[in-house]
Structures are given as C-alpha cells and as structure tokens.
Amino acid sequence: MMKNLEELTLNRSPEGQTYWEGLLNEKLLLQRCTNCHKLRHYPRPMCDACHSLDYDWVASSCRGSIYTWSVSHHPFHPAFQDQIPYVMITAQLEEPVRLLAPLVKHQQEEKLYIGRTLTVAFLKISDTLCTPYFILDKD
Amino acid sequence: MNDFFLKNKGCVSGIGETKYEKSTDRSTLALTLEASLAAVRDAGLSPHEIDGVIPYGAGGIVAEDFITNFGIQDLRYSAQTPMGGASPVAALQSATMAVATGVARHVLIALGRGATSGRITNRLAQMPQMRVASEFEMPLGTNAPAQFYAHMARRHMEKYGTTSKQFAEVAITCRENATKNENAMMRKPMTVEDHQNSRMIADPFRLYDCCLESSGAAAVVVSSADRAKDLRKKPVFLSGLAEGHPMSPSTITQRPNMVELGLAKAAPIALRMADLSLNDIDVAEIYDCFTYIVICQLEDLGFCKKGEGGDFVSSGNIKKNGTIPINTHGGLLSEAHIAGMNHIVELVRQLRGECGERQLRDVETGLVTGYGDLGDGSIAVMST
Ligand SMILES: [Zn+2]
Numbered sequence: 001m002m003k004n005l006e007e008l009t010l011n012r013s014p015e016g017q018t019y020w021e022g023l024l025n026e027k028l029l030l031q032r033c034t035n036c037h038k039l040r041h042y043p044r045p046m047c048d049a050c051h052s053l054d055y056d057w058v059a060s061s062c063r064g065s066i067y068t069w070s071v072s073h074h075p076f077h078p079a080f081q082d083q084i085p086y087v088m089i090t091a092q093l094e095e096p097v098r099l100l101a102p103l104v105k106h107q108q109e110e111k112l113y114i115g116r117t118l119t120v121a122f123l124k125i126s127d128t129l130c131t132p133y134f135i136l137d138k139d
Numbered sequence: 140m141n142d143f144f145l146k147n148k149g150c151v152s153g154i155g156e157t158k159y160e161k162s163t164d165r166s167t168l169a170l171t172l173e174a175s176l177a178a179v180r181d182a183g184l185s186p187h188e189i190d191g192v193i194p195y196g197a198g199g200i201v202a203e204d205f206i207t208n209f210g211i212q213d214l215r216y217s218a219q220t221p222m223g224g225a226s227p228v229a230a231l232q233s234a235t236m237a238v239a240t241g242v243a244r245h246v247l248i249a250l251g252r253g254a255t256s257g258r259i260t261n262r263l264a265q266m267p268q269m270r271v272a273s274e275f276e277m278p279l280g281t282n283a284p285a286q287f288y289a290h291m292a293r294r295h296m297e298k299y300g301t302t303s304k305q306f307a308e309v310a311i312t313c314r315e316n317a318t319k320n321e322n323a324m325m326r327k328p329m330t331v332e333d334h335q336n337s338r339m340i341a342d343p344f345r346l347y348d349c350c351l352e353s354s355g356a357a358a359v360v361v362s363s364a365d366r367a368k369d370l371r372k373k374p375v376f377l378s379g380l381a382e383g384h385p386m387s388p389s390t391i392t393q394r395p396n397m398v399e400l401g402l403a404k405a406a407p408i409a410l411r412m413a414d415l416s417l418n419d420i421d422v423a424e425i426y427d428c429f430t431y432i433v434i435c436q437l438e439d440l441g442f443c444k445k446g447e448g449g450d451f452v453s454s455g456n457i458k459k460n461g462t463i464p465i466n467t468h469g470g471l472l473s474e475a476h477i478a479g480m481n482h483i484v485e486l487v488r489q490l491r492g493e494c495g496e497r498q499l500r501d502v503e504t505g506l507v508t509g510y511g512d513l514g515d516g517s518i519a520v521m522s523t
Contacts, residue, residue, distance in 0.1 A: 005278065008264070008273075008277050008278040008282075009278050011264070011270065011273045011274045012274060013270075013274055016274050016275065019275075041393065042271055042274070042275045042390060042393070044271075067294070067397075068290045068291070068293045068294035068297065068397065069290065069293055070281075070286055070289035070290050070293060070341050070342060070343075071289075071339070071341070071342035072280065072281075072286055072341050072342075073338070073339040073340060073341065073342065074283075074285070074338075074339075074340040074341065076259070076260050076282045076283035076285070076286065076341075077260045077277075077280075077282040077283075079280075080280045080282075083280065085339075085342075086280060088279070088280060088281055088286070088290075090290050090294075090392050097393065098392050098393055099392070100275075100276050100279065100281060100290075100392040101279055102279060102280055113297070114294075114297050114298075129278070131278065131279050132279075
C-alpha cells in the first residue's frame with residue numbers, strides 16, 4: 001500500500017506544502033487572506049474576494065458536520081484495495097470551508113445523515129505523510 | 140455583433156464513427172483517423188479540404204497528426220477544449236466561431252479511445268484540470284469519477300428524496316434504446332431488478348449506474364452554413380451553443396451548490412440563442428457518464444424543477460414515446476463511452492432521419508449536452 005500511496009503524493013504545490021506540513025503537526029491549517037480575512041481551502045495563491053496574493057494560516061477548530069458522503073466498494077486505486085468498503089465524508093467545517101476525508105474504521109456501520117456532527121483527527125502514515133480523518137460524535 | 144452572433148452560422152456537415160467494442164489492439168490515432176475520414180467523406184469533402192481541427196486533448200491526439208495523415212496543406216485553425224466529457228459539445232461552439240468568422244471553412248472535431256489508455260485513476264491524476272483534486276483528495280482515497288460524483292448524488296438523494304430505483308430508470312431507458320442500435324455494446328434488456336442487483340461500485344452508484352469503458356472513435360465536421368448548403372448531406376444547423384462552468388470547478392468538495400452543474404448556466408443561453416423553448420425540443424442526447432448526472436442535467440436544462448428529476452424520469456418522460464426522449468442510441472451507459480462525441484453523431488442522425496429502426500418521428504430540433512471533469516457543462520441546440 002505504501003508504495004502505491006506515495007505515487008499519489010508527488011503533486012504538491014508550493015501553497016499546499018504548508019498545509020501538508022501542518023497535518024504532520026496534527027493541525028488542519030486553513031489559508032486566511034491578510035487583506036480581507038476571508039478563509040479559503042484548498043490552498044491556492046489568490047483570494048477570490050479581494051484578489052490579494054498575501055495570506056497567513058490559521059488552525060481549524062476541527063469541528064464540523066456531514067454535508068454528504070460516499071462508500072467505495074470497488075478498488076479503483078491499489079493503495080486503498082485493503083480498505084474497501086470505506087466511507088468518505090464531505091464535511092462542512094465550523095469555518096466556511098469543507099473537508100473530504102475518510103471515516104474512522106470502527107464507525108463504518110454508523111448511521112450517516114446530513115448534519116451529524118464530527119471531529120477531525122490525524123493519521124500519521126509516514127514521516128512525510130499525515131492524513132486527516134473523521135470521528136463521528138455519538139448519535 | 141449581437142449576443143447571439145453564432146446562431147445558425149455553422150452546420151454539422153459530416154459525421155463518422157468506428158465500430159465500438161470493449162477493447163482493441165488498435166491505436167487511438169488509427170481509430171480517430173478512421174472515424175475522421177468517415178466524417179469528411181460523409182460531408183462529401185476531401186481530407187485536404189479540412190482547414191481546422193479540434194482534437195480531444197485527453198486522447199493524446201494533436202492537430203499535427205491530422206496534417207501529417209490527411210496531408211493537409213494549409214491548416215489555419217487548431218484548438219482544444221479541455222473539459223473532459225464536455226469537450227466535444229464545447230468544441231462545436233469553438234468550431235462555429237472559427238467558421239462564422241472566416242478563420243476556417245471546415246473544422247474537424249474528433250475523439251478516439253484506443254489501446255493505449257491505461258488505468259483510469261492514473262489518466263485522471265495526470266489531467267491539468269484535476270490538479271487540485273490530485274493533490275488534496277486523491278491521496279485520501281477518492282481517485283475515480285464514480286467516487287467524486289457519488290458525493291453529489293448522495294447530497295441530491297438526501298436533500299430531495301431521489302432514489303436508486305429512479306437512477307435505474309435512466310439506465311433502463313438507455314438500454315431499451317440500445318437494443319435497436321447495432322453498434323451498441325450492451326443490447327440485452329435491463330430490468331429494475333437487474334439494476335438493483337448489480338454490485339455496488341461507489342455508493343450510491345451501482346455497476347449499472349456507471350457508463351461503459353469502450354474503444355472506438357467518432358468525429359464530426361462543422362462547416363459554415365453557406366458552404367454546408369452545397370455539400371453532400373442535408374445541413375444540420377447549430378442554432379444555440381454555450382459552455383458553462385460551475386463555481387469551484389476544480390473541486391466538488393468546496394462547491395457552494397453541489398447539486399447544480401455548469402450546464403445550468405449554459406442551457407438558457409443556448410436556448411435563447413436558438414430562440415426556442417424546451418417544448419420545441421424533440422429529442423435530447425444527454426451526457427450519461429452516470430445515471431445521476433442525467434437526472435441533474437434534466438433539472439439544470441429546465442425540463443423539471445431542481446429536486447424533481449427523480450420523479451421526472453420515473454414518470455416515463457424520457458422514454459422513446461415520452462415528453463422528451465433521451466439517448467436514442469443508448470448513450471455512454473449502453474452504446475459506448477466515446478466521451479459524448481457519439482451523442483453528437485446520434486443527434487445529427489436523428490435530425491437527418493438516418494436512424495433506421497430507432498428513428499423518432501418528426502424530429503426537427505434537438506439538443507445534445509456534454510458534462511465533464513468535475514462539473515463543466517456544454518450544450519448545442521440543432522435544427523434542420
Ligand atoms: Zn481577500
């Protein structure tokens with residue numbers, strides 16, 4: 001799995017680098033425009049509200065709720081072959097951005113519905129890769 | 140120049156297809172050239188007379204290939220419309236711009252899928268339009284279109300009560316139509332039970348919600364309306380053309396409205412350009428990479444209100460004798476996945492009356508849509 005997963009982590013942008021490093025420190029960093037303070041995700045060079053190229057980073061609350069989800073049954077990519085079936089959740093964070101990440105393994109059978117609250121956690125896979133995942137609050 | 144300068148300035152003058160099959164030993168280029176030559180000859184042109192080319196970029200075919208193989212002496216226009224499955228219909232707009240302004244006379248649009256394609260997840264990851272998804276979403280386990288689009292479909296189901304059995308109506312309709320198409324890959328009739336028993340791929344999508352993987356090629360020639368009059372076949376006019384892009388086009392995750400596609404912006408423009416209402420449309424060839432995407436587009440086109448697409452398809456509206464017959468060739472779901480170039484070819488055939496056993500009666504106007512990447516849309520309204 002590791003080798004196949006590494007081929008998926010080669011496309012890092014300069015803006016994304018800080019985000020990925022933040023995850024290694026168990027922080028979900030969001031870009032904030034230093035001119036108009038609009039938060040944005042995923043990382044990119046420009047603020048779409050005021051077009052400033054200047055930004056800093058703020059740590060997300062890591063709290064949110066289900067916006068939508070999918071359950072993958074077919075192993076499209078070999079890196080995730082031993083995971084299927086697995087739930088992926090699009091969550092609306094408390095901040096005005098969303099996050100797409102897998103649901104923790106032991107909650108795969110939980111009832112899913114829009115608005116169910118959750119927390120972001122962090123899974124360290126290697127020295128260079130840490131990925132976010134979700135843990136649902138008690139129903 | 141008014142907003143609708145392009146109206147009826149261009150015509151589809153020629154169409155061509157290869158045989159569609161599951162796999163092939165032939166190269167994408169060989170297939171593309173075969174379909175292209177068929178389209179050029181259908182128009183009554185010589186390959187030397189093609190002076191504009193819009194190849195499908197994702198197939199790796201470039202304008203140079205046509206200059207070399209067709210022996211084109213003076214290619215004056217080449218472009219690409221990198222919008223995934225929205226590319227072919229978007230290319231109709233670009234080709235019409237070229238012939239309407241006199242930049243070119245006969246523009247060839249061609250798309251092929253040959254032996255060289257490779258794993259879908261790798262192809263996707265390498266597309267520039269997928270850069271953001273590739274960096275931030277693929278390493279977490281969302282790698283294929285079925286997985287990306289499943290989030291839109293689930294949102295629609297939860298918000299509006301749309302069901303998997305309603306998805307089945309789209310698949311069954313395409314299959315019924317394919318039974319009357321000799322070039323369709325899947326011709327065995329499908330029932331709701333067949334659909335519901337097909338294995339889960341990316342919930343809510345079952346196998347029969349997903350398009351085929353195919354080999355083959357299709358092509359069309361767009362000529363200026365003036366020149367098309369004197370060519371071999373009855374001209375089919377490009378009456379309304381538009382492309383539309385959703386907000387957050389690079390990632391579905393961050394899209395403000397996840398249950399609306401770029402087509403929602405393009406459709407009213409194309410219909411106004413054609414000066415037609417949906418009531419005037421006799422047939423609609425709707426891009427059908429997944430059943431849900433058809434339902435969403437029917438709403439975005441305005442055939443029903445947002446959220447009512449499930450009921451719309453399960454009330455028989457999209458059947459051959461319904462209010463708006465769709466995908467008369469069987470679509471990507473049952474004919475072949477030629478990225479919607481086959482939808483354009485089919486619409487032209489219906490308008491010419493060349494569809495044999497599956498020909499609808501009294502077809503004077505129709506529309507074809509494209510859908511691609513993570514939500515891009517395109518539409519062409521055609522008339523005779
Ligand atoms: Zn700003």
